[in-house]
Amino acid sequence: MKKNIFIRIVDFYVEGFKSMQVGKKLWLIILIKLFIFFVLMKMFFFPNELKTKYKDDEGRSNHVLEQLINK
Protein backbone atom coordinates (compact mmCIF):
# COMPACT_ATOMS: atom_id res chain seq x y z
CA MET A 1 0.00 0.00 0.00
CA LYS A 2 1.30 3.45 -0.95
CA LYS A 3 2.13 5.63 2.06
CA ASN A 4 0.47 8.94 2.79
CA ILE A 5 2.33 11.90 1.21
CA PHE A 6 3.18 13.42 4.60
CA ILE A 7 4.60 10.14 5.89
CA ARG A 8 6.66 9.86 2.70
CA ILE A 9 8.03 13.37 3.23
CA VAL A 10 8.90 12.59 6.86
CA ASP A 11 10.54 9.31 5.78
CA PHE A 12 12.50 11.22 3.14
CA TYR A 13 13.97 13.55 5.75
CA VAL A 14 14.53 10.80 8.36
CA GLU A 15 16.35 8.54 5.88
CA GLY A 16 18.29 11.55 4.61
CA PHE A 17 19.48 12.50 8.07
CA LYS A 18 20.34 8.87 8.90
CA SER A 19 22.47 8.45 5.79
CA MET A 20 24.46 11.65 6.35
CA GLN A 21 28.22 11.40 6.80
CA VAL A 22 29.93 14.79 6.94
CA GLY A 23 26.45 16.25 7.40
CA LYS A 24 26.20 14.95 10.98
CA LYS A 25 29.24 17.00 11.99
CA LEU A 26 27.84 20.01 10.19
CA TRP A 27 24.49 19.72 11.93
CA LEU A 28 26.29 19.56 15.26
CA ILE A 29 28.13 22.79 14.39
CA ILE A 30 24.86 24.41 13.29
CA LEU A 31 23.11 23.45 16.54
CA ILE A 32 26.00 24.65 18.73
CA LYS A 33 26.14 27.87 16.73
CA LEU A 34 22.40 28.49 17.01
CA PHE A 35 22.57 27.82 20.77
CA ILE A 36 25.39 30.33 21.19
CA PHE A 37 23.67 32.93 18.99
CA PHE A 38 20.10 32.67 20.18
CA VAL A 39 20.46 31.54 23.78
CA LEU A 40 23.72 33.02 25.02
CA MET A 41 24.30 36.06 22.81
CA LYS A 42 20.73 37.21 22.30
CA MET A 43 19.68 36.74 25.91
CA PHE A 44 22.72 38.13 27.68
CA PHE A 45 24.29 40.60 25.28
CA PHE A 46 21.76 41.67 22.68
CA PRO A 47 18.48 42.78 24.20
CA ASN A 48 16.38 44.92 21.90
CA GLU A 49 17.09 48.32 23.45
CA LEU A 50 13.79 49.97 22.67
CA LYS A 51 11.58 46.94 23.32
CA THR A 52 13.26 46.35 26.67
CA LYS A 53 13.08 49.94 27.87
CA TYR A 54 9.67 50.96 26.53
CA LYS A 55 6.44 49.01 26.68
CA ASP A 56 4.75 50.56 23.65
CA ASP A 57 5.51 52.23 20.33
CA GLU A 58 4.66 55.67 21.69
CA GLY A 59 7.43 55.38 24.29
CA ARG A 60 9.86 54.20 21.62
CA SER A 61 8.88 57.07 19.31
CA ASN A 62 9.36 59.60 22.06
CA HIS A 63 12.76 58.19 22.96
CA VAL A 64 14.02 58.31 19.37
CA LEU A 65 12.56 61.80 18.87
CA GLU A 66 14.48 62.95 21.94
CA GLN A 67 17.62 61.39 20.50
CA LEU A 68 17.09 63.02 17.11
CA ILE A 69 16.53 66.50 18.49
CA ASN A 70 19.04 66.45 21.33
CA LYS A 71 22.01 64.65 19.83
Place this chain on the structure above:
Amino acid sequence: MIENLDPSLVDWSRYQFALTAIYHWIFVPLTLGLAFIIAIMETIYVKTGDPEWKRITKFWMTLFGVNFAIGVATGIILEFEFGTNWSNYSWFVGDIFGAPLAIEGIMAFFMESTFIAIMFFGWNKVSKKFHLAASWLTAIGANLSALWILVANAWMQNPVGTTFNPVTARNEMTSFWDVALSSTAINKFLHTITQGYILGAVFVIGVSCWFLLKKREVLFAKRSIIVAAAFGLIFSLVVIGTGDSSAKDVAKYQPMKFAAMEGLKKGSEGQSIVAFGILKEFGEEKNVDFHFKLEIPKMLSFLSDYDFNSFVPGIDDIIEGNEEHGLMPAQEKIERGKVAIDALRALNTAKQNNDTEKLNELIAMFQDKDFKENYFKYFGYGYFTNTKDLIPNVPLVFYSFHIMVILGSFFVIMFALFLYMGIKNKIKNQRWLFYVGIISIPLVYVASQTGWIVAEVGRQPWVIQNLMPVKVAVSQVSTTTVQTTFWLFATIFTGLLIAELRIMFKQIKIGPKEGK
Protein backbone atom coordinates in the same frame (compact mmCIF):
# COMPACT_ATOMS: atom_id res chain seq x y z
CA MET B 1 24.55 67.20 22.33
CA ILE B 2 26.30 64.95 19.85
CA GLU B 3 29.74 66.20 20.92
CA ASN B 4 29.14 64.59 24.33
CA LEU B 5 28.65 61.15 22.81
CA ASP B 6 31.49 58.80 23.65
CA PRO B 7 33.40 58.52 20.34
CA SER B 8 34.77 55.14 21.33
CA LEU B 9 31.18 53.81 21.56
CA VAL B 10 30.53 54.85 17.95
CA ASP B 11 33.87 53.41 16.84
CA TRP B 12 33.46 50.10 18.68
CA SER B 13 29.89 49.72 17.43
CA ARG B 14 31.21 50.27 13.92
CA TYR B 15 34.11 47.83 14.39
CA GLN B 16 31.71 45.21 15.69
CA PHE B 17 29.32 45.63 12.77
CA ALA B 18 32.21 45.58 10.30
CA LEU B 19 33.64 42.44 11.88
CA THR B 20 30.36 40.51 11.73
CA ALA B 21 29.58 41.76 8.21
CA ILE B 22 33.04 40.80 6.93
CA TYR B 23 32.84 37.31 8.45
CA HIS B 24 29.28 36.85 7.16
CA TRP B 25 30.46 37.87 3.71
CA ILE B 26 33.15 35.19 3.71
CA PHE B 27 30.43 32.53 3.48
CA VAL B 28 27.72 34.16 1.37
CA PRO B 29 29.37 34.73 -2.05
CA LEU B 30 30.60 31.14 -2.28
CA THR B 31 27.03 29.94 -1.71
CA LEU B 32 25.74 32.29 -4.42
CA GLY B 33 28.31 31.27 -7.02
CA LEU B 34 28.89 27.61 -6.28
CA ALA B 35 25.14 26.87 -6.29
CA PHE B 36 24.88 27.82 -9.98
CA ILE B 37 28.08 26.02 -10.96
CA ILE B 38 26.74 22.85 -9.33
CA ALA B 39 23.43 23.25 -11.16
CA ILE B 40 25.28 23.59 -14.48
CA MET B 41 27.38 20.49 -13.75
CA GLU B 42 24.30 18.50 -12.85
CA THR B 43 22.57 19.71 -16.01
CA ILE B 44 25.47 18.26 -18.04
CA TYR B 45 25.09 15.00 -16.09
CA VAL B 46 21.36 14.81 -16.82
CA LYS B 47 21.93 15.68 -20.50
CA THR B 48 24.82 13.26 -21.08
CA GLY B 49 24.10 10.52 -18.53
CA ASP B 50 27.87 10.35 -17.91
CA PRO B 51 28.34 9.15 -14.29
CA GLU B 52 31.62 11.13 -14.01
CA TRP B 53 29.56 14.34 -14.12
CA LYS B 54 27.41 13.03 -11.27
CA ARG B 55 30.59 12.37 -9.28
CA ILE B 56 31.82 15.89 -10.04
CA THR B 57 28.46 17.41 -9.06
CA LYS B 58 28.34 15.50 -5.78
CA PHE B 59 31.85 16.54 -4.78
CA TRP B 60 31.18 20.26 -5.25
CA MET B 61 27.82 19.80 -3.57
CA THR B 62 29.61 18.51 -0.47
CA LEU B 63 31.82 21.62 -0.34
CA PHE B 64 28.75 23.76 -0.95
CA GLY B 65 27.07 22.02 1.99
CA VAL B 66 30.04 22.66 4.29
CA ASN B 67 30.11 26.36 3.41
CA PHE B 68 26.32 26.68 3.68
CA ALA B 69 26.16 24.97 7.06
CA ILE B 70 28.98 26.98 8.60
CA GLY B 71 27.73 30.26 7.17
CA VAL B 72 24.03 29.85 7.87
CA ALA B 73 22.66 32.26 10.51
CA THR B 74 25.90 34.28 10.73
CA GLY B 75 23.87 37.17 9.27
CA ILE B 76 21.39 37.01 12.15
CA ILE B 77 24.02 38.64 14.36
CA LEU B 78 23.75 41.77 12.26
CA GLU B 79 20.04 41.91 13.11
CA PHE B 80 20.84 41.52 16.81
CA GLU B 81 23.21 44.46 16.49
CA PHE B 82 20.57 46.61 14.80
CA GLY B 83 18.28 46.14 17.80
CA THR B 84 20.92 46.67 20.49
CA ASN B 85 23.67 48.90 19.19
CA TRP B 86 21.77 50.76 16.49
CA SER B 87 18.33 51.18 18.01
CA ASN B 88 17.84 54.79 16.85
CA TYR B 89 18.62 53.70 13.33
CA SER B 90 16.36 50.63 13.58
CA TRP B 91 13.44 52.75 14.68
CA PHE B 92 14.12 55.55 12.18
CA VAL B 93 14.14 53.19 9.16
CA GLY B 94 10.73 51.84 10.16
CA ASP B 95 9.49 49.02 7.97
CA ILE B 96 11.92 49.72 5.17
CA PHE B 97 14.23 47.11 6.60
CA GLY B 98 11.52 44.96 8.17
CA ALA B 99 9.56 44.20 5.00
CA PRO B 100 12.49 43.09 2.80
CA LEU B 101 14.05 41.10 5.64
CA ALA B 102 10.75 39.36 6.39
CA ILE B 103 10.44 38.38 2.71
CA GLU B 104 14.05 37.21 2.78
CA GLY B 105 13.44 35.07 5.86
CA ILE B 106 10.32 33.42 4.44
CA MET B 107 11.87 32.83 1.02
CA ALA B 108 15.11 31.54 2.46
CA PHE B 109 13.28 29.15 4.76
CA PHE B 110 10.85 27.70 2.24
CA MET B 111 12.98 27.68 -0.90
CA GLU B 112 16.41 26.87 0.43
CA SER B 113 15.46 24.46 3.19
CA THR B 114 13.11 22.49 0.94
CA PHE B 115 15.27 22.33 -2.15
CA ILE B 116 18.58 21.90 -0.35
CA ALA B 117 17.09 18.84 1.36
CA ILE B 118 16.18 17.40 -2.04
CA MET B 119 19.66 18.26 -3.34
CA PHE B 120 21.39 16.34 -0.58
CA PHE B 121 18.90 13.62 0.31
CA GLY B 122 17.19 13.17 -3.04
CA TRP B 123 19.82 11.29 -5.09
CA ASN B 124 18.19 8.04 -6.30
CA LYS B 125 14.99 8.93 -4.43
CA VAL B 126 13.51 11.45 -6.80
CA SER B 127 13.81 11.53 -10.59
CA LYS B 128 16.94 12.99 -12.20
CA LYS B 129 14.99 15.93 -13.59
CA PHE B 130 13.26 16.65 -10.29
CA HIS B 131 16.62 16.60 -8.53
CA LEU B 132 18.07 18.92 -11.16
CA ALA B 133 15.12 21.29 -10.70
CA ALA B 134 15.83 21.31 -6.95
CA SER B 135 19.47 22.21 -7.58
CA TRP B 136 18.52 25.11 -9.83
CA LEU B 137 15.84 26.30 -7.40
CA THR B 138 18.36 26.20 -4.54
CA ALA B 139 20.66 28.45 -6.55
CA ILE B 140 17.84 30.80 -7.53
CA GLY B 141 16.48 30.82 -3.96
CA ALA B 142 19.88 31.68 -2.47
CA ASN B 143 20.27 34.55 -4.91
CA LEU B 144 16.75 35.84 -4.32
CA SER B 145 17.41 35.79 -0.57
CA ALA B 146 20.36 38.05 -1.20
CA LEU B 147 18.12 40.39 -3.18
CA TRP B 148 16.10 41.55 -0.18
CA ILE B 149 18.97 42.41 2.14
CA LEU B 150 20.64 44.22 -0.75
CA VAL B 151 17.42 46.17 -1.40
CA ALA B 152 17.50 47.26 2.25
CA ASN B 153 21.18 48.21 1.99
CA ALA B 154 20.53 50.12 -1.25
CA TRP B 155 17.83 52.16 0.49
CA MET B 156 20.42 53.28 3.03
CA GLN B 157 22.67 54.46 0.19
CA ASN B 158 19.82 56.09 -1.73
CA PRO B 159 16.66 56.51 0.41
CA VAL B 160 13.73 56.58 -2.02
CA GLY B 161 10.09 55.47 -1.95
CA THR B 162 9.57 56.61 1.64
CA THR B 163 8.35 59.56 3.64
CA PHE B 164 9.35 60.64 7.15
CA ASN B 165 6.64 60.68 9.81
CA PRO B 166 7.79 63.34 12.32
CA VAL B 167 5.28 62.23 14.98
CA THR B 168 6.55 58.66 15.19
CA ALA B 169 10.12 59.49 14.08
CA ARG B 170 9.92 56.71 11.51
CA ASN B 171 10.25 56.52 7.76
CA GLU B 172 7.20 55.01 6.09
CA MET B 173 7.19 53.25 2.76
CA THR B 174 5.17 55.09 0.12
CA SER B 175 6.09 52.79 -2.75
CA PHE B 176 7.43 49.27 -2.30
CA TRP B 177 8.45 49.19 -5.96
CA ASP B 178 10.39 52.46 -5.72
CA VAL B 179 12.35 50.90 -2.86
CA ALA B 180 12.77 47.46 -4.48
CA LEU B 181 13.46 48.67 -8.02
CA SER B 182 15.55 51.77 -7.41
CA SER B 183 18.57 52.00 -9.68
CA THR B 184 20.79 51.63 -6.60
CA ALA B 185 19.02 48.43 -5.53
CA ILE B 186 19.20 46.87 -8.99
CA ASN B 187 22.86 47.80 -9.49
CA LYS B 188 23.82 46.64 -6.01
CA PHE B 189 22.03 43.32 -6.43
CA LEU B 190 23.48 42.60 -9.86
CA HIS B 191 27.01 43.66 -8.96
CA THR B 192 26.99 41.73 -5.70
CA ILE B 193 25.65 38.44 -7.03
CA THR B 194 27.82 38.50 -10.14
CA GLN B 195 30.95 38.96 -8.05
CA GLY B 196 29.71 35.99 -6.01
CA TYR B 197 29.67 33.98 -9.25
CA ILE B 198 33.27 34.99 -9.91
CA LEU B 199 34.24 33.94 -6.40
CA GLY B 200 32.53 30.56 -6.87
CA ALA B 201 34.30 30.04 -10.20
CA VAL B 202 37.73 30.94 -8.79
CA PHE B 203 37.12 28.59 -5.87
CA VAL B 204 36.33 25.66 -8.21
CA ILE B 205 39.36 26.42 -10.39
CA GLY B 206 41.69 26.79 -7.39
CA VAL B 207 40.62 23.53 -5.75
CA SER B 208 40.78 21.71 -9.11
CA CYS B 209 44.31 23.06 -9.60
CA TRP B 210 45.29 21.48 -6.28
CA PHE B 211 44.16 18.09 -7.60
CA LEU B 212 46.14 18.63 -10.80
CA LEU B 213 49.20 19.65 -8.80
CA LYS B 214 48.88 16.40 -6.83
CA LYS B 215 48.28 14.50 -10.09
CA ARG B 216 44.97 13.24 -8.73
CA GLU B 217 41.51 13.15 -10.32
CA VAL B 218 42.73 14.69 -13.56
CA LEU B 219 39.51 14.22 -15.55
CA PHE B 220 37.44 15.55 -12.68
CA ALA B 221 39.70 18.60 -12.32
CA LYS B 222 39.84 19.38 -16.03
CA ARG B 223 36.08 19.18 -16.44
CA SER B 224 35.52 21.29 -13.32
CA ILE B 225 37.96 23.92 -14.60
CA ILE B 226 36.27 24.18 -18.00
CA VAL B 227 32.81 24.69 -16.48
CA ALA B 228 34.08 27.15 -13.85
CA ALA B 229 36.28 29.08 -16.29
CA ALA B 230 33.46 29.47 -18.82
CA PHE B 231 31.04 30.50 -16.08
CA GLY B 232 33.62 32.80 -14.52
CA LEU B 233 34.62 34.40 -17.82
CA ILE B 234 31.02 35.23 -18.69
CA PHE B 235 30.32 36.78 -15.31
CA SER B 236 33.68 38.53 -14.98
CA LEU B 237 32.68 40.38 -18.16
CA VAL B 238 29.17 40.95 -16.80
CA VAL B 239 30.63 42.26 -13.54
CA ILE B 240 32.47 44.96 -15.51
CA GLY B 241 29.08 46.10 -16.79
CA THR B 242 27.41 45.91 -13.37
CA GLY B 243 30.40 47.69 -11.84
CA ASP B 244 30.16 50.42 -14.46
CA SER B 245 26.44 51.00 -13.82
CA SER B 246 27.08 50.90 -10.05
CA ALA B 247 29.78 53.56 -10.46
CA LYS B 248 27.37 55.79 -12.40
CA ASP B 249 24.81 55.34 -9.66
CA VAL B 250 27.38 56.26 -7.00
CA ALA B 251 28.48 59.31 -9.03
CA LYS B 252 24.85 60.46 -9.14
CA TYR B 253 23.67 59.78 -5.59
CA GLN B 254 26.87 59.59 -3.53
CA PRO B 255 29.34 61.99 -5.17
CA MET B 256 31.55 62.12 -2.06
CA LYS B 257 32.02 58.33 -2.20
CA PHE B 258 32.80 58.60 -5.92
CA ALA B 259 35.40 61.31 -5.26
CA ALA B 260 36.92 59.21 -2.45
CA MET B 261 37.13 56.13 -4.73
CA GLU B 262 39.36 58.18 -7.03
CA GLY B 263 41.09 60.36 -4.42
CA LEU B 264 39.71 63.33 -6.35
CA LYS B 265 40.39 66.58 -4.48
CA LYS B 266 39.35 69.14 -7.08
CA GLY B 267 37.03 68.12 -9.88
CA SER B 268 37.08 69.25 -13.50
CA GLU B 269 35.47 68.72 -16.87
CA GLY B 270 37.03 65.88 -18.85
CA GLN B 271 38.32 64.44 -15.58
CA SER B 272 41.03 61.79 -15.81
CA ILE B 273 40.89 58.53 -13.86
CA VAL B 274 43.71 57.33 -11.59
CA ALA B 275 44.77 53.92 -12.86
CA PHE B 276 47.35 53.60 -10.12
CA GLY B 277 48.57 55.97 -7.44
CA ILE B 278 50.12 56.34 -4.01
CA LEU B 279 48.44 58.82 -1.67
CA LYS B 280 50.25 61.14 0.72
CA GLU B 281 49.35 61.07 4.40
CA PHE B 282 45.62 61.72 4.87
CA GLY B 283 45.88 62.89 8.50
CA GLU B 284 43.43 64.76 10.75
CA GLU B 285 43.19 67.55 8.19
CA LYS B 286 41.95 65.02 5.64
CA ASN B 287 44.28 66.23 2.92
CA VAL B 288 44.06 64.34 -0.33
CA ASP B 289 47.17 64.43 -2.47
CA PHE B 290 49.35 61.94 -4.32
CA HIS B 291 53.02 61.07 -4.19
CA PHE B 292 52.51 59.97 -7.76
CA LYS B 293 49.71 58.74 -9.97
CA LEU B 294 49.16 57.23 -13.40
CA GLU B 295 46.12 58.70 -15.09
CA ILE B 296 43.94 57.92 -18.09
CA PRO B 297 42.60 61.19 -19.55
CA LYS B 298 38.85 61.89 -19.47
CA MET B 299 37.97 58.40 -18.28
CA LEU B 300 36.46 59.39 -14.94
CA SER B 301 34.04 61.75 -16.69
CA PHE B 302 33.08 58.90 -19.01
CA LEU B 303 32.73 56.51 -16.08
CA SER B 304 30.41 58.92 -14.29
CA ASP B 305 27.89 59.49 -17.12
CA TYR B 306 29.16 58.26 -20.54
CA ASP B 307 30.36 61.77 -21.44
CA PHE B 308 34.12 62.31 -21.82
CA ASN B 309 33.75 66.03 -21.12
CA SER B 310 31.32 66.06 -18.21
CA PHE B 311 32.18 67.65 -14.87
CA VAL B 312 33.05 65.34 -11.99
CA PRO B 313 33.01 67.03 -8.56
CA GLY B 314 35.97 66.51 -6.26
CA ILE B 315 35.96 66.54 -2.47
CA ASP B 316 36.66 70.29 -2.35
CA ASP B 317 33.77 70.99 -4.75
CA ILE B 318 31.39 69.01 -2.56
CA ILE B 319 32.58 70.65 0.67
CA GLU B 320 33.07 74.22 -0.53
CA GLY B 321 30.40 74.15 -3.22
CA ASN B 322 30.70 74.97 -6.89
CA GLU B 323 28.25 77.56 -8.15
CA GLU B 324 29.10 77.02 -11.81
CA HIS B 325 28.09 73.38 -11.57
CA GLY B 326 25.20 73.87 -9.16
CA LEU B 327 26.83 72.33 -6.08
CA MET B 328 25.62 73.67 -2.76
CA PRO B 329 28.35 74.25 -0.13
CA ALA B 330 28.31 71.71 2.71
CA GLN B 331 27.95 74.57 5.23
CA GLU B 332 24.67 75.56 3.58
CA LYS B 333 23.46 71.96 3.82
CA ILE B 334 24.37 71.98 7.52
CA GLU B 335 22.32 75.13 8.05
CA ARG B 336 19.34 73.65 6.22
CA GLY B 337 19.66 70.42 8.19
CA LYS B 338 19.57 72.44 11.42
CA VAL B 339 16.34 74.11 10.26
CA ALA B 340 14.80 70.65 9.75
CA ILE B 341 15.99 69.47 13.19
CA ASP B 342 14.64 72.66 14.80
CA ALA B 343 11.29 72.02 13.12
CA LEU B 344 11.28 68.50 14.56
CA ARG B 345 12.15 69.93 17.98
CA ALA B 346 9.25 72.39 17.75
CA LEU B 347 6.94 69.58 16.68
CA ASN B 348 7.96 67.47 19.64
CA THR B 349 7.34 70.37 22.03
CA ALA B 350 3.89 70.93 20.50
CA LYS B 351 3.18 67.22 20.90
CA GLN B 352 4.18 67.23 24.56
CA ASN B 353 2.15 70.40 25.25
CA ASN B 354 -0.88 68.98 23.46
CA ASP B 355 -0.84 72.06 21.24
CA THR B 356 -2.88 70.46 18.45
CA GLU B 357 -2.97 73.52 16.22
CA LYS B 358 0.82 73.96 16.23
CA LEU B 359 1.33 70.21 15.92
CA ASN B 360 -0.86 69.99 12.81
CA GLU B 361 0.86 73.02 11.33
CA LEU B 362 4.28 71.40 11.76
CA ILE B 363 3.08 68.02 10.49
CA ALA B 364 1.82 69.82 7.36
CA MET B 365 5.22 71.48 7.04
CA PHE B 366 7.00 68.11 7.04
CA GLN B 367 4.63 66.95 4.29
CA ASP B 368 5.20 70.08 2.21
CA LYS B 369 7.16 69.36 -0.98
CA ASP B 370 9.25 72.53 -0.71
CA PHE B 371 10.29 71.74 2.89
CA LYS B 372 11.12 68.15 1.94
CA GLU B 373 13.29 69.11 -1.01
CA ASN B 374 15.01 72.13 0.51
CA TYR B 375 15.35 71.26 4.19
CA PHE B 376 14.47 67.69 5.21
CA LYS B 377 16.61 66.40 2.34
CA TYR B 378 19.61 67.70 4.35
CA PHE B 379 18.30 66.60 7.77
CA GLY B 380 21.40 64.58 8.68
CA TYR B 381 23.77 67.45 7.89
CA GLY B 382 22.29 69.35 10.83
CA TYR B 383 24.24 67.13 13.24
CA PHE B 384 27.60 68.39 11.97
CA THR B 385 29.55 71.52 12.76
CA ASN B 386 32.80 70.76 10.92
CA THR B 387 32.41 70.16 7.19
CA LYS B 388 35.56 67.98 7.19
CA ASP B 389 33.58 65.39 9.15
CA LEU B 390 31.62 64.78 5.93
CA ILE B 391 34.72 63.30 4.25
CA PRO B 392 35.18 59.52 4.54
CA ASN B 393 38.51 57.72 5.00
CA VAL B 394 39.78 58.45 1.48
CA PRO B 395 42.91 56.20 1.47
CA LEU B 396 40.92 53.15 2.62
CA VAL B 397 38.24 53.72 -0.02
CA PHE B 398 40.76 54.61 -2.75
CA TYR B 399 43.00 51.58 -2.23
CA SER B 400 40.06 49.20 -1.72
CA PHE B 401 38.48 50.37 -4.97
CA HIS B 402 41.71 50.03 -6.93
CA ILE B 403 42.54 46.61 -5.47
CA MET B 404 39.04 45.42 -6.41
CA VAL B 405 39.33 46.74 -9.98
CA ILE B 406 42.86 45.37 -10.50
CA LEU B 407 41.87 41.94 -9.18
CA GLY B 408 38.66 41.99 -11.23
CA SER B 409 40.70 42.63 -14.38
CA PHE B 410 43.14 39.88 -13.40
CA PHE B 411 40.27 37.37 -13.08
CA VAL B 412 39.05 38.09 -16.63
CA ILE B 413 42.50 37.15 -17.97
CA MET B 414 42.75 34.19 -15.63
CA PHE B 415 39.38 32.73 -16.65
CA ALA B 416 40.16 33.23 -20.35
CA LEU B 417 43.51 31.50 -19.89
CA PHE B 418 42.08 28.53 -18.00
CA LEU B 419 39.23 28.17 -20.48
CA TYR B 420 41.61 28.22 -23.45
CA MET B 421 44.03 25.76 -21.85
CA GLY B 422 41.16 23.56 -20.75
CA ILE B 423 39.46 23.42 -24.14
CA LYS B 424 42.77 22.86 -25.95
CA ASN B 425 43.62 20.12 -23.44
CA LYS B 426 46.92 21.84 -22.56
CA ILE B 427 46.26 22.21 -18.88
CA LYS B 428 47.71 18.96 -17.54
CA ASN B 429 51.36 19.94 -17.10
CA GLN B 430 51.19 23.68 -16.47
CA ARG B 431 52.34 23.74 -12.84
CA TRP B 432 52.71 27.55 -12.82
CA LEU B 433 49.08 27.81 -13.86
CA PHE B 434 48.03 25.52 -11.02
CA TYR B 435 49.76 27.83 -8.55
CA VAL B 436 48.00 30.83 -10.13
CA GLY B 437 44.67 29.04 -9.64
CA ILE B 438 45.37 28.18 -6.00
CA ILE B 439 46.68 31.66 -5.08
CA SER B 440 43.61 33.18 -6.73
CA ILE B 441 41.33 31.77 -4.00
CA PRO B 442 42.48 34.19 -1.26
CA LEU B 443 42.74 36.96 -3.85
CA VAL B 444 39.10 36.62 -4.88
CA TYR B 445 38.05 36.90 -1.23
CA VAL B 446 40.16 40.07 -0.97
CA ALA B 447 38.40 41.48 -4.05
CA SER B 448 35.02 40.58 -2.62
CA GLN B 449 35.69 42.22 0.76
CA THR B 450 37.29 45.34 -0.70
CA GLY B 451 34.13 45.84 -2.78
CA TRP B 452 32.10 46.05 0.41
CA ILE B 453 34.70 48.33 2.03
CA VAL B 454 34.25 50.75 -0.88
CA ALA B 455 30.46 50.61 -0.49
CA GLU B 456 30.34 50.97 3.29
CA VAL B 457 33.39 53.04 4.24
CA GLY B 458 32.83 55.23 1.19
CA ARG B 459 29.42 56.32 2.42
CA GLN B 460 30.66 57.45 5.82
CA PRO B 461 29.65 59.41 7.85
CA TRP B 462 26.18 58.30 6.79
CA VAL B 463 24.25 55.28 7.93
CA ILE B 464 21.38 56.60 5.79
CA GLN B 465 22.66 58.89 3.05
CA ASN B 466 22.11 62.58 3.97
CA LEU B 467 19.48 61.72 6.60
CA MET B 468 21.17 59.95 9.49
CA PRO B 469 24.87 59.99 10.42
CA VAL B 470 26.38 56.99 12.16
CA LYS B 471 26.87 58.93 15.40
CA VAL B 472 23.10 59.58 15.66
CA ALA B 473 22.16 56.00 14.75
CA VAL B 474 24.06 54.44 17.64
CA SER B 475 22.35 53.46 20.93
CA GLN B 476 23.49 54.74 24.31
CA VAL B 477 24.82 51.39 25.51
CA SER B 478 27.94 50.60 27.49
CA THR B 479 31.14 50.77 25.45
CA THR B 480 32.53 47.91 27.56
CA THR B 481 29.63 45.66 26.51
CA VAL B 482 30.27 46.45 22.86
CA GLN B 483 33.98 45.75 23.30
CA THR B 484 33.20 42.46 25.07
CA THR B 485 30.83 41.28 22.36
CA PHE B 486 33.31 42.39 19.69
CA TRP B 487 35.93 39.99 21.06
CA LEU B 488 33.31 37.29 21.63
CA PHE B 489 32.28 37.51 18.01
CA ALA B 490 35.87 37.63 16.86
CA THR B 491 36.47 34.37 18.74
CA ILE B 492 33.27 32.63 17.62
CA PHE B 493 33.56 33.61 13.98
CA THR B 494 37.24 32.72 13.85
CA GLY B 495 36.30 29.35 15.35
CA LEU B 496 33.64 28.88 12.68
CA LEU B 497 36.08 29.84 9.95
CA ILE B 498 38.66 27.38 11.26
CA ALA B 499 35.96 24.68 11.43
CA GLU B 500 34.95 25.45 7.84
CA LEU B 501 38.52 25.33 6.59
CA ARG B 502 39.33 22.10 8.44
CA ILE B 503 36.20 20.28 7.22
CA MET B 504 36.63 21.69 3.74
CA PHE B 505 40.33 20.70 3.52
CA LYS B 506 39.46 17.22 4.77
CA GLN B 507 36.74 16.79 2.15
CA ILE B 508 39.05 18.11 -0.57
CA LYS B 509 41.77 15.66 0.49
CA ILE B 510 39.25 12.80 0.37
CA GLY B 511 38.27 13.97 -3.10
CA PRO B 512 35.30 12.94 -5.20
CA LYS B 513 33.85 9.63 -4.12
CA GLU B 514 32.71 6.74 -6.22
CA GLY B 515 28.97 6.86 -5.85
CA LYS B 516 25.76 5.44 -7.10
